[in-house]
Amino acid sequence: AQTVTQSQPEMSVQEAETVTLSCTYDTSESDYYLFWYKQPPSRQMILVIRQEAYKQQNATENRFSVNFQKAAKSFSLKISDSQLGDAAMYFCAKASGTYKYIFGTGTRLKVLA
Amino acid sequence: SQTIHQWPATLVQPVGSPLSLECTVEGTSNPNLYWYRQAAGRGLQLLFYSVGIGQISSEVPQNLSASRPQDRQFILSSKKLLLSDSGFYLCAWSKGQEAFFGQGTRLTVV
Numbered sequence: 481a482q483t484v485t486q487s488q489p490e491m492s493v494q495e496a497e498t499v500t501l502s503c504t505y506d507t508s509e510s511d512y513y514l515f516w517y518k519q520p521p522s523r524q525m526i527l528v529i530r531q532e533a534y535k536q537q538n539a540t541e542n543r544f545s546v547n548f549q550k551a552a553k554s555f556s557l558k559i560s561d562s563q564l565g566d567a568a569m570y571f572c573a574k575a576s577g578t579y580k581y582i583f584g585t586g587t588r589l590k591v592l593a
Numbered sequence: 594s595q596t597i598h599q600w601p602a603t604l605v606q607p608v609g610s611p612l613s614l615e616c617t618v619e620g621t622s623n624p625n626l627y628w629y630r631q632a633a634g635r636g637l638q639l640l641f642y643s644v645g646i647g648q649i650s651s652e653v654p655q656n657l658s659a660s661r662p663q664d665r666q667f668i669l670s671s672k673k674l675l676l677s678d679s680g681f682y683l684c685a686w687s688k689g690q691e692a693f694f695g696q697g698t699r700l701t702v703v
Contacts, residue, residue: 523696579625579642579687581639581692583629583636584636585636
């Protein structure tokens with residue numbers, strides 16, 4: 481079975497500092513997508529960033545960037561200049577041609593003022 | 594633009610009662626549809642997904658079932674709820690590169 485693993489249940493970061501959330505996954509496919517979703521207290525799932533596996537260049541979205549290591553099956557999220565509004569649960573997810581989106585167990589990010 | 598509606602937002606049901614959660618998508622056709630459950634402090638567990646009308650794939654054996662009577666309608670049901678069915682249920686749709694989620698339903702079985 482395909483799995484997505486987030487080994488950090490909780491992380492803390494000082495406001496304006498940088499934090500990296502880890503994610504590893506298991507797959508035998510060569511073509512797939514990876515995602516980071518944010519779930520604030522409202523519980524609405526919000527897409528933060530997306531990476532296509534066939535692209536070698538790491539995706540970036542403003543203060544959010546990823547480190548995609550395909551051979552190692554690793555997909556970490558870096559948040560720069562952390563803001564109080566970044567506090568949330570962050571979920572790593574993988575999707576492929578089987579149409580299934582598989583999520584990790586999440587990392588709760590706390591931002592300290 | 595595409596929107597997804599999920600209701601009700603909260604639901605309290607007694608053990609043994611039936612369940613029906615509804616999800617509809619607007620602004621797109623033939624989407625892939627999903628039901629996820631999120632237990633307290635846990636990740637999202639994929640329950641069902643559908644790639645077309647009447648086509649339902651179940652990911653885990655459980656007390657729940659799903660149906661897709663129309664292209665953009667996805668229903669999660671149970672004939673008799675168990676205490677363990679309590680949780681936060683999320684409906685989502687996708688056309689490949691991104692999944693879009695509804696607001697969720699918090700179900701409490703008492």
